[in-house]
Amino acid sequence: MAEEPARVLQARLGGDLVIVGEAIPARNRQDWSGLPPVRPLALVRPRTTADVAAALTLCGELGLSVVPQGGLTGLAGAAHPTADAVALSLERMTAIEPVDATLSCVSAEAGATLQAVHDAADAAGLVFQVDLGARGSCTVGGNLSTNAGGIRVIRYGMARAHVLGLQAVLADGTVVSSMNRMLKNNAGYDLKQLFLGSEGTLGIITRAILRLQPRPRFSTAALCGCRDIGAALDLLRRMRSGLGPLLSAFEAMWPSFHDTMSTGLPKLPRPLAGRHGLYVVVEASGFDPDHEPARLERVLGEAIEAGVVEDAVLAQSEREVADLWALRESVADFQAVMGPVANYDLGVPADATGALVEALEAGIAERWPGLVGVSFGHLGDGNLHFTAQIPDGDAHGAHHALSDFVYRTTTAHGGTISAEHGIGTLKKPWLGLARTPAEITLMRTLKAALDPKGILNPGKVL
Incomplete structure (x- = not known):
């Protein structure tokens, strides 16, 4: 009997959109959270927002719960399927419209990968400043529904800071289209904020207007060895004051991380020879390659003279920048090392x-x-x-x-x-x-208002 609702779903929506039984691909049976694979009741792969709306309407009629899926790179289990629910994957909705260079924005469907958005922005001389290690697999919808961060939040903010407009489908199939392209628009509630960071529990994001930034003309970095966390925070204050908006990343590695990963991955570069209480990667980027890089060198020099930094290496080339980042970016090798x-x-x-x-x-x-x-x-x-x-x-x-x-x-x-x-x-x-x-009561009130039957990603978040 468990298969019957899935078969009804397939018959009503068509075999092109709905897969059932053993034909459901392995990739849709788990995310990156480490939870064991689960075959969902059915897999729906819409091609359009209208398909998403039709699927949710029908699932509501049949009493079927729905687990939205993007690139499946989440680490908290939000996209992990359950055996009694339908998995709805946005993997086919990958369209990206031509970049609007005048308004510095681009419209992308939820299934477009982060890397594809980066490539589209780059081709127009702009940049999308949400960047994650999983950029080749994670998707726009997943990034926005989890309010993703990354290494450049210090300068550009979390994912929600990069969204001008949004389109989402509610649990009953209603399409809410707030595809705003304006930086300023205070006409009533900012409805997109309901869906950003809600992990698919209030609605399914299908498209977004993403804010782009001018592409910096240079980027450089330094690796600093500090005595302790107090010195590192002093360095952070100095970098904020001395670099202003040039400061684009400030990443820390405690000796536990530094020593474990550098020992476990001996081929990685180790630019600093000595041992320190904290290792910090500072990145600066800007638009005047002839003069602005010297600001990082000056602030760094002052920090060394003041005893805030014990030792440092300043990159002189793109290759050296990559070498300074290599250890910090070795997190994908945790399993192999630990x-x-x-x-x-x-x-x-x-x-x-x-x-x-x-x-x-x-x-x-x-x-x-x-x-x-x-x-x-x-x-x-x-x-x-x-x-x-x-x-x-x-x-x-x-x-x-x-x-x-x-x-x-x-x-x-x-x-x-x-x-x-x-x-x-x-x-x-x-x-x-x-x-x-x-706060939790208010969250439950919002959930009940937008999803009264509780079919959207049940058991997640609340």
Whole structure:
């Protein structure tokens, strides 16, 4: 009997849009969260917004829940399917309209990859300043529904700062089209904000007007060795004051991360020979390649003279810039170096970061002797990433105990359980640590108003 609603869906929408049974591709049975694969009740692959609307209308009539899917690169389980729900993948909706160079924006469908948007912007002499390591796989819809971040948030902001207009489909099939291209538009509620960061629980994003930026004419970087977190925060203040809008990234690596990854990946460049309490990558980019790069060198020199920076390497070429970033970007190799790991995306006030790292790393060593926890992240915007080996024993139970320790320790330091990866299913048990009862009640009120039958991504976030 479980197959019957899926067959009705296929018969009504057509075999081109709906796949059922074993024909459902393996890629649509899981995301990157590490949860075990699950075959959904059916897979719907719409080609247009009208197809999405028709699918949601029919699913509502049949009482079928719907799990929206983008590039499936999420780490919190928001796009992970369930056996009793329909997976709705936007993978066919990849159109990108010609860039509007006058208004510096582009219209893209939700299934377009981040890399495709970058390429379209670049061809027009512009740049889309949301950038993630999964750029070749992650999609516009997924980036916006999770309010993605990345390394340049310090200068350009989170994904929601790059959205001018949006089109989304509600649970009952209603299409809400707010395809605004204007930077200023205060005519009533800013409805797009309902869907940005809501992880597909309030509506399914199908298209967006994305704000583009002028393409910098130069980008350079420095790798700095600092005594401790206090010195690194002093350096951050100096860089903000001395570089202003030229500062585009400020990334930190604690010795736990630096030493573990550089030892495990000996072929990676190690530009700094000595040992330091904190390693910082500073990136500057701008539009006057003849004069502005010297500002980074000057501010860096002043920081060295003041004892804020113990040692530093300033890139002199694009190759050297890549070498300075290589270790920071080695996160894809965690599994190879450390074995099974759990990745945590934490937000914390900058002045509490050092104490949080100390508490997390010491706590791991105390509770699970022999395990390693490493710390790194976007220090400039208060986003700490913590990666720890998973304790032995029952995988789910061990992971849960580790997560409980990490999230309770983080919120005790004034932080949040999610900085840029969303809540999904993996962080849902701890939402109450980061949001007040009144906030959660309001979230439930919004959910009930927009999705009264509860069919959109049920069990996620709330």
